[in-house]
Amino acid sequence: MSEDIYREMILDHYRNPRNKGKIEDPDIRINDSNPLCGDEISIDLKVEGDIIKDIKFDGRGCAISQASASMLTEMVSNKPLTTIKDITKDDVLENIGLTNLGPARIKCALLSLKVLKLGMVKYYVDRDPSSAAQMKDESKVF
Amino acid sequence: MQALLDVRKIRQDFPILNRRLNDGKRLVYLDNAATTQKPNEVIDAICRYYSEYNSNIHRAVYQIAEEATEEYEGARENVRKFINAKYQEEIIFTRNTTESINLVAYSWGNANIKKGNTILLTEYEHHSNIVPWQILCKSRGGKIKYLEVDEDGYLDLEALEELLSRKGDGKIKLVSLSEMSNVLGTIFPAREIIRIAHEKNIPVVLDGAQSVPHMKTDVQQTGCDFLAFSAHKMLGPTGVGVLYVKKAILEQMKPFISGGDMIKEVHKENTIFNDLPYRFEGGTPNIADVIGFSSAIKYLNRIGMDNVRDHELEMTAYLLSRIQEIKNIKVYGPKIAKDRGGLVSFNIEGIHPHDCATILNDFGIAIRSGHHCAQVLMEKLDIVASSRASLYIYNTKEEIDILIDALNHARRIFNI
Numbered sequence: 001m002s003e004d005i006y007r008e009m010i011l012d013h014y015r016n017p018r019n020k021g022k023i024e025d026p027d028i029r030i031n032d033s034n035p036l037c038g039d040e041i042s043i044d045l046k047v048e049g050d051i052i053k054d055i056k057f058d059g060r061g062c063a064i065s066q067a068s069a070s071m072l073t074e075m076v077s078n079k080p081l082t083t084i085k086d087i088t089k090d091d092v093l094e095n096i097g098l099t100n101l102g103p104a105r106i107k108c109a110l111l112s113l114k115v116l117k118l119g120m121v122k123y124y125v126d127r128d129p130s131s132a133a134q135m136k137d138e139s140k141v142f
Numbered sequence: 143m144q145a146l147l148d149v150r151k152i153r154q155d156f157p158i159l160n161r162r163l164n165d166g167k168r169l170v171y172l173d174n175a176a177t178t179q180k181p182n183e184v185i186d187a188i189c190r191y192y193s194e195y196n197s198n199i200h201r202a203v204y205q206i207a208e209e210a211t212e213e214y215e216g217a218r219e220n221v222r223k224f225i226n227a228k229y230q231e232e233i234i235f236t237r238n239t240t241e242s243i244n245l246v247a248y249s250w251g252n253a254n255i256k257k258g259n260t261i262l263l264t265e266y267e268h269h270s271n272i273v274p275w276q277i278l279c280k281s282r283g284g285k286i287k288y289l290e291v292d293e294d295g296y297l298d299l300e301a302l303e304e305l306l307s308r309k310g311d312g313k314i315k316l317v318s319l320s321e322m323s324n325v326l327g328t329i330f331p332a333r334e335i336i337r338i339a340h341e342k343n344i345p346v347v348l349d350g351a352q353s354v355p356h357m358k359t360d361v362q363q364t365g366c367d368f369l370a371f372s373a374h375k376m377l378g379p380t381g382v383g384v385l386y387v388k389k390a391i392l393e394q395m396k397p398f399i400s401g402g403d404m405i406k407e408v409h410k411e412n413t414i415f416n417d418l419p420y421r422f423e424g425g426t427p428n429i430a431d432v433i434g435f436s437s438a439i440k441y442l443n444r445i446g447m448d449n450v451r452d453h454e455l456e457m458t459a460y461l462l463s464r465i466q467e468i469k470n471i472k473v474y475g476p477k478i479a480k481d482r483g484g485l486v487s488f489n490i491e492g493i494h495p496h497d498c499a500t501i502l503n504d505f506g507i508a509i510r511s512g513h514h515c516a517q518v519l520m521e522k523l524d525i526v527a528s529s530r531a532s533l534y535i536y537n538t539k540e541e542i543d544i545l546i547d548a549l550n551h552a553r554r555i556f557n558i
Contacts, residue, residue, distance in 0.1 A: 038520065060526045
């Protein structure tokens with residue numbers, strides 16, 4: 001039932017998103033959209049010595065995608081960039097408390113993780129183009 | 143007032159409408175602009191073909207193949223009558239509206255669109271009436287212009303006339319537009335638009351995906367040069383579309399998909415193509431579903447397309463008036479029901495359409511949320527997505543009441 005989805009925590013992050021906006025002169029800026037619904041998420045990151053010093057997201061979308069992005073930024077803030085590698089889709093779904101989403105809505109919940117992983121891959125490949133092959137699968141969420 | 147259609151009786155013909163969903167709720171199907179449900183006789187016609195006379199058409203001389211050919215060609219005649227085309231040869235079966243428009247773009251377009259030519263579309267077109275023209279124009283050096291749609295969902299016919307009068311560079315070579323918007327719901331004055339275009343000798347492609355299923359169609363009266371529509375949006379199966387082309391134009395067109403069935407003779411170096419319309423139906427067609435479509439047309443004829451339209455008008459007027467009771471709702475398209483087909487797109491401020499559709503699903507309600515394959519229009523409306531409820535012959539006022547209750551429930555969940 002949707003009461004289980006739209007609990008106060010989701011609605012709170014939807015209405016008062018944390019870390020929403022842009023970073024001036026970010027080290028990573030990346031965006032993607034969900035072709036199904038047109039929802040968009042962009043993420044900016046500031047990285048210092050491999051630590052995520054600042055993270056902001058921006059975008060338009062449903063409560064699930066926006067709340068999920070908001071919570072994801074809190075999850076990785078001040079953590080090493082490499083932790084992004086280890087975050088699984090189940091980590092995100094558990095973190096937002098939505099483990100029973102159908103196949104269509106699960107994409108909304110995971111859009112921000114997909115963008116974040118794309119950003120991390122781009123960061124490493126930009127610095128070391130030879131790592132492209134090795135990093136190819138790191139952005140896969142599904 | 144006596145109901146226009148015996149909806150209770152009609153509903154009995156659609157097995158899916160008795161379906162109980164996971165939590166025991168009855169399905170309230172309001173996504174008819176995406177695809178409609180199928181009555182028993184359509185499902186049965188498809189089964190009968192496969193269980194009684196499954197065979198390939200046109201060539202074989204044995205009994206069941208003759209039966210299949212007769213049913214398949216009978217479907218063509220049914221379609222001809224349904225849209226009042228003059229000749230059977232003007233009816234081409236495709237897979238869907240998208241393929242029909244692609245056929246026009248590849249066959250007519252490649253032969254007629256040259257560098258500097260402009261194709262006129264509107265801002266409310268479905269992607270299927272945008273992307274084929276973009277690809278054509280990229281390869282031929284043509285340009286696309288979009289006729290603007292105003293705030294209330296109408297076109298400015300004076301602006302159209304001005305655009306169509308342009309000479310020299312930027313001259314319009316083709317107009318392609320939907321007769322009814324799948325987002326705004328507006329029914330556009332096709333006959334008047336075609337009259338204006340024909341005064342300037344400009345042919346018109348009509349995308350009838352949303353209009354043909356819901357109102358009487360007469361290609362001789364509207365005068366369109368091309369008409370594309372899909373079976374599955376009018377009680378028929380998926381995988382069947384129609385392209386109507388005026389015979390004089392069709393005779394000049396080259397085949398789009400080539401190979402089997404569309405030839406008279408094939409030699410090592412050259413081929414003589416089959417007659418109209420077969421030269422546009424390369425390969426074994428979707429025989430079973432064309433036969434199913436034929437049944438759908440018979441079903442609609444029995445009800446009468448004027449009655450279909452009247453029922454939808456009554457339902458749309460009711461939906462429009464009730465939906466505006468909801469606080470903070472924005473309804474897109476014309477305010478007047480008679481200017482609309484049976485669909486209403488809307489957004490409740492503070493609730494994303496996907497969240498809205500998820501909550502409505504709890505009530506057994508199937509509505510569409512998203513960009514409805516009309517992102518050019520979405521940009522114009524400055525929204526990412528909208529919710530859309532769309533109606534057909536089996537929908538009732540009670541179902542609309544369930545929708546309104548569910549929308550108010552969504553407002554409560556989101557605390558707005």
